[in-house]
Amino acid sequence: MTFLKPFVVAAAVAACAMGTAAGAxxxxxxxxxxxxxxxxxxxxxxxxxxxxxxxxxxxxxxxxxxxxxxxxxxxxxxxxxxxxxxxxxxxxxxxxxxxxxxxxxxxxxxxxxxxxxxxSLTMHFVMSEASGVTSFAEMEGKTILLGSGSFGAREGEKYLGLFGLEGKVTIADSELSNAVNALKNGQIDGFVTAGSYPAPNVIEAAASTGVTVLSLSPEQIAETGRTALTIPAGTYAGQEADIDTTSLPxxxxxxxxxxxxxxxxxxxxxxxxxxxxxxxxxxxxxxxxxxxxxxxxxxxxxxxxxxxxxxxxxxxxxx
CATH class of the missing domain: 3.40.190.10 (Periplasmic binding protein-like II)
Incomplete structure (x- = not known):
């Protein structure tokens, strides 16, 4: 019978262990x-x-x-x-x-x-071109879809209050999943959504019906207490300028x-x-x-x- 020397056995065991670790x-x-x-x-x-x-x-x-x-x-x-x-x-x-x-x-x-x-979760205030709205002040009297239960819905409602629009816009009773179709059909003037940009529903709305995504002023962003974020020009169809908005990192x-x-x-x-x-x-x-x-x-x-x-x-x- 042939016996391996102890150091040979030890080396073989070590090599086997290293191979296992390397492939782990x-x-x-x-x-x-x-x-x-x-x-x-x-x-x-x-x-x-x-x-x-x-x-x-x-x-x-x-x-x-x-x-x-x-x-x-x-x-x-x-x-x-x-x-x-x-x-x-x-x-x-x-x-x-x-x-x-x-x-x-x-x-x-x-x-x-x-x-x-x-x-980041990025706030989008999306208004149809047909509404003619290009600023928050012009949202007065318009119909807006916020959805319910989401961060975007809660944040959107908060911003309407902060910017003096509480009670001055009509809140559509519908889910956010219906927003693009409702915008196309003229049932709403705009919707609020929070998602990582480019947001799929905003892409669809911009491509199919034409939209304006509202920018916030530095003062408005500061008032929200959220993190500022810029959506670069060209992110959405027809978007010629940067959009300054807020985000949740x-x-x-x-x-x-x-x-x-x-x-x-x-x-x-x-x-x-x-x-x-x-x-x-x-x-x-x-x-x-x-x-x-x-x-x-x-x-x-x-x-x-x-x-x-x-x-x-x-x-x-x-x-």
């Missing part, structure tokens, strides 16, 4: 939004981009969500493979145990760390349970495949490294490593 697949759960929503579609795109960009080394499973608050709350029971999306403001509320997190605080919330921004987060290398690879692959994703959906063109300024809490050390490599502007809050 990192599995990530990405929790985003309701199935059928634009944010769920973005999650699917990110999943596909991670697989392609890492040659299968990172596998992302997309989970449907009922909303951003649920995404944050699940941090308490999740591990280092959990990535979720939410507006940055909710992270601050969770860490302070304020608003919808009152009485539901957890030390786990303090371990939340940002990875990268994704397309949205960011992908994880926690300190995720190891640094995984966070680095996720962040690096996201930015390196963003242009490819934009080839399928133009809303990715609206995302830039400058949007790191919308992140108000700490960034994961692995993601920080990437941002320092590319010379991104970071703040003390990110460290």
């Amino acid at each position: 697949e990192t599995r990530i759960t990405y929790k985003s939004a309701k199935a059928g929503s634009s944010y769920y579609q973005m999650a699917v795109q990110i999943s596909e981009a991670m697989k392609a960009g890492t040659d299968g080394a990172i596998s992302v499973t997309v989970e449907e969500s009922q909303g951003s608050v649920q995404n944050v709350m699940e941090v308490r029971a999740r591990g280092g493979d959990y990535v979720f999306t939410t507006p940055p403001a909710l992270i601050g509320l969770a860490q302070r145990g304020a608003a919808m997190f009152e009485g539901k605080g957890s030390p786990a919330f303090d371990e939340i760390r940002a990875l990268f921004p994704i397309p 949205v960011v992908a987060y994880t926690t300190t349970k995720m190891d640094e290398e995984t966070a680095y690879q996720l962040t690096k692959t996201y930015w390196e495949t963003k242009a490819d994703m934009a080839g399928d959906a133009k809303w990715w063109d609206g995302v830039s490294v400058d949007m790191l300024s919308n992140i108000t809490t700490q960034i994961h050390p692995g993601a920080l490593r990437y941002y320092k490599e590319v010379g991104a502007t970071l703040s003390d809050a990110h460290m």
Whole structure:
């Protein structure tokens, strides 16, 4: 019988272990939004981009969500493979145990760390060309569809009040899904929607009936308390000038349970495949490294490593 020397056996075992590690697949759960929503579609795109960009080394499973608050709350029971999306403001509320997190605080919330921004929810006040409306003041006496229950509906109602239009416009009793047809048929003069630009329903309305998407003045934007955002000229058919509006930033987060290398690879692959994703959906063109300024809490050390490599502007809050 032939016996292998101990160091030969050890070397063989080590080589086998290295081969296993090299071929190991990192599995990530990405929790985003309701199935059928634009944010769920973005999650699917990110999943596909991670697989392609890492040659299968990172596998992302997309989970449907009922909303951003649920995404944050699940941090308490999740591990280092959990990535979720939410507006940055909710992270601050969770860490302070304020608003919808009152009485539901957890030390786990303090371990939340940002990875990268994704397309923002962007406010669109869409008026038909036939209405002749080009400013908020001219909306008086018009019929507007807000929809119900969504961020856009709540925000639209809030803006009507802020800009002196409460009780001066007729609110159509219909769902936002009917907005484009109602606009074509002259049943409404305009509608309000919040989505990542270019928004599909605004694209359809602009192409089929002609619309004006209203701009907000700097004073109006400040009054809303939201983040300013510019929709570049040419985004929609017939749009010859930039549109100044407001947005609700949205960011992908994880926690300190995720190891640094995984966070680095996720962040690096996201930015390196963003242009490819934009080839399928133009809303990715609206995302830039400058949007790191919308992140108000700490960034994961692995993601920080990437941002320092590319010379991104970071703040003390990110460290």
